[in-house]
Amino acid sequence: MAVSQNKPLPKNIKYGIVLDAGSSHTNLYVYEWPAEKENDTGVVHQVEVCKVEGLGISGYSQDTEKAGLSLQQCMKRAQEVVPEQQHGETPVYLGATAGMRLLSLQNRSIADRVLSAVEKTLHSSPFNFQGARVISGQEEGAYGWITINYLLGNFKQPGWLNFLPHLRSSRGTSxxxxxxxxxxxxxxxxxxxxxxxxxxxxxxxxxxxxxxxxxxxxxxxGKDQALRLKLASDLQASSTRNGSLLDPCFHPGYLRIMNISDLYTNPCIANGEQQLPFTQLHLQGNGDYQRCRTTIQxxxxxxxxxxxxxxxxxxxxxxxxxxxxxxxxxxxxxxxxxxxxxxxxxxxxxxxxxxxxxxxxxxxxxxxxxxxxxxxxxxxxxxxxxxxxxxxxxxxxxxxxxxxxxxxxxxxxxxDAGWTLGYMLNLTNMIPAEKPPTRPLSHASYVGLMVFCSLVLVAVLLLGWLTFHKPKCLQKGLI
Ligand SMILES: Nc1ccn([C@@H]2O[C@H](COP(=O)(O)OP(=O)(O)OP(=O)(O)O)[C@@H](O)[C@H]2O)c(=O)n1
Ligand SMILES: [Ca+2]
The missing domain is CATH 3.30.420.150 (Exopolyphosphatase. Domain 2)
Structure with a gap:
């Protein structure tokens, strides 16, 4: 067998892919980490983010197949970022958040169809597809917290703290x-x-x-749904007969026309569509922060x-x-x-x-x-x-x-700060429950510490000797 020379040794790097299917858009993240340090903290980092063109997947309820097709471009990008020989072993996860939670509440079967469409695209990629699901709000909160504390190094205990067990848990989380x-x-x-x-x-x-x-x-x-809640509450409080509304939360001179039916088509607006004598809302900004705050309240x-x-x-x-x-x-x-x-x-x-x-x-x-x-x-x-x-x-x-x-x-x-990294760390078991056994100090640090202690000891002894047996030449100034 011929031995090929001058070929650099392949880096022992692993990859993982997470798609964040949010209510307003989908992002694809590629993470990498050195294979041998899998259980260390702070070693996984993002190498790519691809913004999916178009709507969030829950926005394709009228044409569910398109939810799957929309992901193709970013899946192609991921194939360029991850070396080809590692495609098969690279896990892909998709987590959908509040947009899909709302769609599930509204129409379960359409939500399932959207998920099937994205699964189809992810299955047909060369990666190791691990599943597409709607994550709960609790999970979203938890994984966001894990992500930032992992990245900020808050789970890390500095080696020297191992000597001082009472200090070990003093480091806070964010x-x-x-x-x-x-x-x-x-x-x-x-x-x-x-x-x-x-x-x-x-x-x-x-x-x-x-x-x-x-x-x-x-x-x-979230900010888009909160705006709808505010508009529905403004409408209820107003006596408009033609759908014109002054809105302090938009700039003076700004005009937005909205269909009333769009405002009331999701479970966030509890009262449902009221009998209004108009079908469109004409919002006219007047840019008044204080009033805006009052209406949001x-x-x-x-x-x-x-x-x-x-x-x-x-x-x-x-x-x-x-x-x-x-x-x-x-x-x-x-x-x-x-x-x-x-x-x-x-x-x-x-x-x-x-x-x-x-x-x-x-x-x-x-x-x-x-x-x-x-x-x-x-x-x-x-x-x-x-x-x-x-x-x-x-x-x-x-x-x-x-x-x-x-x-x-x-x-x-x-x-990026967000829930995706925490989600992947959890699903790939990359955060151990117990601290991986490590030597409290590396050999070099140990030798350094010993040399330092010896020097301090010598200095103390010398000082003591000088104090009690001062040579005559040094005592002169004291007389
Ligand atoms: N440069 C940007 C990017 C996004 N947005 C807005 O920020 C909001 C939230 O975006 P994001 O955090 O991406 O929300 P999603 O993940 O899509 O929603 P959710 O987590 O609720 O599912 C959206 O209204 C979006 O229009 C913005 O104002 N400026
Ligand atoms: Ca989000």
Missing amino acids: GALDLGGASTQITFVPDQEPIESQENSLHFRLYGKNYNVYTHSFLCY KIFNTSHCPYSSCSFNGIFLPPLQGEFGAFSAFYFVMNFLNLTTEKNPVPLDKVTSTVERFCSRPWHEVKAEFPKIKEKYLSEYCFSGTYILSLLENGYGFTTEKWESIQFLGKIGSS
Whole structure:
């Protein structure tokens, strides 16, 4: 057999693929890690993100086959990123979130058809397809929390801490705040124990440590659905006869026409379609932050709480604790408003005044300044900024002081903050319950420490000797 020379040894790298089928769009992520370090913490990182063109998969309820076809381009991209000889061993997972949760509630069989269509595409790829499913809000919260703490290195115990067992558990974790189009999640380790409601309580054992985690996912409180909730509530409160509505959450001069039937076609709007004398809604912006905040406030029901403390809608929320990482739309919006670049965190009063100023700007001026930003995104940053402030301040109780503990983050290193990495780490068993056995110190560190201790000892002895047996030449100055 001929031996081929000059060929570099193949790197021992493994790959994994996760598709995040969100309500507004789908992203495909490719992760890689060194095969021999699989169980270490912080070794998996993102090498590719591919944004699927078109709608989120739940948006193809009228033509379910298209949900599958829409993924083809990004699956091709993944085949270029992962070396061909490893395609067969590379797992692919698809997790769908709140858009599909809503579609399942609305029409189970259509939701199943959408999932079958995406399964068909993923099965026909050369990768090792592991399944496509709708993940629960609890899972979404939990995996987002695992992702950011894994990437921030919070599960890692520095080697030298092993000498000091009482310090080993002192390292904190960071809470996770995720804002999507259709749902929003809050997840953190509270001080208060036990967690008062079962459905908000998670228990993990990771790298030899126990974590009691609080999580809640608010379906319908992602930014797109929250806007619908607000519009439905505005409509109910108004006496418009022709469907014209002044909206303080849009810029002055902005006009949007919506079909009433589109507004009422999902389970978020509880009352269903009312008998309205018009079929279209004409929204006219007037860019008034304070009024916008007041109208948003109405979608948070704080009238009842069956626990010691609540966020809103009677949902348990323990006192906020520790640092928080806020990602996805929390980040997109704050980043657009330039509130993540300078000293982060930006104080709450500055965030408020920035949103207030932005909302009051005429639409034609905003459009001229940001011609490259999609109109759908751009027109909603005023609403979204105000919604984020309402949700965090009034919904969760982030006061001026607590606001400083929120870090808005898009990426950590090369990896996007989101639930996908945590999902893959869990499904590939890459997070061990127990700490992998490691030597407390490497040989080099051990030798270094010994040399350092010896030097300190010599210095102490020398000092002692000099103090008690001072040579005559040095005693002179003392007389
Ligand atoms: N540069 C961007 C990108 C997205 N968005 C908006 O941010 C929201 C949330 O986006 P994302 O976090 O991607 O939500 P999904 O994952 O699609 O929704 P969900 O998690 O609820 O299923 C959407 O309204 C989207 O229009 C934005 O304003 N600016
Ligand atoms: Ca999402």
